[in-house]
């Protein structure tokens with residue numbers, strides 16, 4: 001069997017079979033599978049094992065299926081039973097092969113962990129929803145598959161973990177309270193502006209991550225002459241929320257006969273918060289024009 005081919009069914013993801021096996025049942029399991037291949041002890045049992053891993057993987061990587069299973073207890077139980085059924089079939093065919101039995105043990109453990117975590121995640125979702133809805137409006141707390149998938153990656157297109165929840169604070173005070181609540185709930189936090197970053201900074205790497213999308217923090221002030229701390233003279237300044245799109249500030253500067261020197265090519269989509277976090281520049285950045293952002 002050609003190990004470069006994908007044998008795990010429904011694997012439309014960027015993870016190879018080896019990476020999936022390592023993530024679900026450990027690196028050693030992939031080595032065992034290779035050994036079994038060399039011994040030619042593969043075939044129907046290997047296919048069934050890959051089907052089990054494919055089922056786990058497709059649920060783990062597809063929040064639409066997760067939502068479906070979360071809504072329907074019977075469907076959930078049917079899937080868990082089907083997994084056990086296949087593992088029992090493999091066990092019946094193992095003929096005492098120690099490597100097959102080791103793989104089987106690892107896979108049973110993975111299935112147990114997976115089903116337990118699925119239930120725990122549902123509980124955590126309920127708890128988080130209750131806590132976060134004390135801070136903000138319902139529309140600003142989004143556990144939907146659509147929102148979670150939309151925040152899985154940025155312009156880098158790396159994909160590691162799917163966010164647990166996406167939050168849209170309506171103002172700065174909500175940001176602070178959301179951050180405190182996420183810490184209480186044990187959620188990792190990732191702020192996100194336009195998602196145009198090329199370095200993967202807005203990508204969740206942990207299972208339970210809240211992505212804080214700043215798109216509602218879009219307030220701007222008029223341009224005023226202000227003397228920033230540490231300078232002797234006043235400069236044209238504007239107060240902008242973290243989620244203000246870069247082009248909005250550039251247009252305001254332009255209308256006042258000024259130049260906003262932060263001009264990444266992504267300015268139609270990137271945000272002021274993202275620009276600051278990434279130290280973004282652009283064509284005008286080094287031309288002696290100073291970008292003032294408060």
Ligand SMILES: Cc1cc2nc3c(=O)[nH]c(=O)nc-3n(C[C@H](O)[C@H](O)[C@H](O)COP(=O)(O)OP(=O)(O)OC[C@H]3O[C@@H](n4cnc5c(N)ncnc54)[C@H](O)[C@@H]3O)c2cc1C
Nearest residue numbers: 193194195196197201264265266271273274275277280281
């Ligand atoms: C087509 C294209 C052209 C580009 N051109 C340029 C260019 O000319 N010059 C340049 O410098 N870059 C460029 N970039 C890179 C990118 O656009 C910039 O880094 C931009 O500043 C990212 O802003 P964002 O709002 O999209 O941030 P995001 O991608 O959402 O986030 C980027 C990082 O900032 C963090 N972050 C976002 N908001 C906040 C916040 N409020 N508080 C704390 N942290 C936050 C995120 O967690 C992440 O780590 C380009 C990207 C693309 C896709």
